[in-house]
Amino acid sequence: MSSLIDFRTCPTTGLKVDRAAEKLIKANAVAAVVFLAIGGLFGLLVALTRWPAVHFLPADMFYLALTAHGLDVLLVWIIFFEMAVLYFASAILLNSRLAGPKWAWTGFGLMLSGALITNVAVLQGQSSVMFTSYVPMMAEPPFYLGIILFAVGALIGCGVFFGTLVVAKREKTYEGSVPLVTFGALTAAIIAVFTIASGAIILIPTLLWSLGLVSHIDPIIYKTIWWAMGHSSQQINVSAHVAVWYAIAAMVFGAKPLSEKVSRTAFLMYILFLQLASAHHMLVEPGFSSEWKIFNTSYAMYLAVLGSMVHGMTVPGSIEAAQRARGLTKGMFEWLRKAPWGNPAFAGMFMSLVFFGFIGGISGVVMGTEQINLIMHNTLYVPGHFHGTVVAGTTLAFMAITYILVPLIFRRELVLRKLATWQPYVFGIGVAGISVFMMGAGTLGVARRHWDMTFADAILPFDYPSAAFLMMGLNGIFAVMAALGGLMYVVIVVGSVFFGRKLAEDEKPSYPEVPPDSAAVGHYGSSESLKIPGTAFLVGIFFVAFVLYYFVNWKYLSEIWPLS
């Protein structure tokens, strides 16, 4: 069978590359970038409207743009890119053919048509129900239909991924266990199956309800199951972007995981506990017991958070160990100072790691605390948090690995390299600003998903503090910066894919530089020799920030009206 498959040999890695898999990776990556551009543009419009001095869109267009923004970036961009990651982590890294490329194309077609159907429904203006589409607010039937088709397509993609793992195992295309990155992708795919099933369970009845065939959908049941999709799908992202961190550390530094056992167990924690997160959205809803909330919102005593905290040490730790093995041993931070900060793959990956931990991670745990959620629920703190996780974390990581994948998979030299050097900084710092200032505004009480924070049209007046207006102005400025960074990314990627110099069949790309994989970092895993003082110091700073910020918010909580 495998003799009929069309392979080429990658000149950089020596891996066999199934051309069918390669085409699918390209198609999914291109679709992803197109929807990132569309969704990003809507995001800019939203931010310009929430910038009090600009207040760009009228109310109806604002809610339309916000619905489209959430849908196109949170769902479409990320899942398309994740499909590319799944095919890469299976067929390419395992040296194998892709199982059922026809199925993969069917999945791709369903995802693409689903995304288009839902986008058209939103643009027609009768489905401005936000990405969450909470019942009993009703969208037009195509809105739900498109999401369902998209989800089915993604499910097929996961099936192709699982199939490829089976094929690779049976055809013995690799020795021993799958690589850690593939293991992380497997984690993402398993969570995706759970997620998509939850989406189907709730969105199919909701579609029937919007068609008039079902009379009533309970809003609390809807919300609980919807978030089993909505939040768990963010855990797909976490698994996928952590896998991408490990991949970039390996590709740029030849880094070896400190301990396969620890890193794989941390991924396993995600599979076992992340699904509980729909509770994060139900902490101030009627009808749930405190026991249910506490157990679920903490992912069963924070065991999934433990997984992320472990990755937070092992990823930079493996980079530090690799750098020290190369002789960058001076002081605590020579390894980091002399890291290739001009390589956008590394710069993007490292910022993704730092911002995900410090901004997205800490704020998520704090906000997901049963009682503290009272002072944050549905304020701008919430989008502040998830722009820290999904944009500064996932999107930035995905952008970073694109710089490696374009030369390897599209076989084109990267164009506009000076611009590429700057891109992760412009985008990353822009998004970090968005997150921080939205969290600031949320702490001051500003509502999310709200067109007019001055309440000019309200019968009863209310004024937010002036600091909140300052926060929203700064948010607008950083959003413009992030949008610029996003535009730079799209220009570089599209430019390279269409106009980059074609690489010859056996030519290695010259940029970004990837070290020879024979680098001497094979054996630092043993417990006697491992020295990562710089990472330990950084992790220490993270821990102190986490503890302080956590208790500061309990202090804030203790100042509100007594409730029971």
Place this chain on the structure above:
Amino acid sequence: MAITPPSERIWWRQPIARIELIWIIIAFTWGLIMFFMMIYWHGAGEQNLSNEAYQIKPQVFAKHAQDMIDEYQVREESGFPVVHPPPGSDVYLIARLWQWWPILELEKDQSYRLHLSSMDWQHGFSLQPVNINVQVHPGYEMVITVRPDRAGEFGVVCNEFCGIGHHMMVGKIYVVE
């Protein structure tokens, strides 16, 4: 490397470095502290959301609210009745497109049983500038015991998107000495 199969076939037998182990223990312990902090606050803290909730038909809830308004209305403001119910009583706040109805006038340091429910879509009760945020569903009635601890005029913003008039949905609660 993370992109190649583990170099040691029996990778699960490899020892874990001490520094990793220390961090795992610290992170695990911190998780337990955060977990028990939530339970601790139920005993020691004053800000815990009640678990009391009922299913209720919107018209029944509206009737309860109207009965309260009829009995305790003290004045009118911009078309909204202002209600001053006695301390300790059940007070009702209707969420509907796009109003919080009526305006409540409460007394400082007195407890009230605040009932919240929606007549139509979901709404978000966001008491400002105190910053208490609770989701309000149609068909469900949530009962929270509140004890306002400072006097003044408070806004009730809607912070769950509820259609085109969402940004006009502002209510008011007075707390008097």
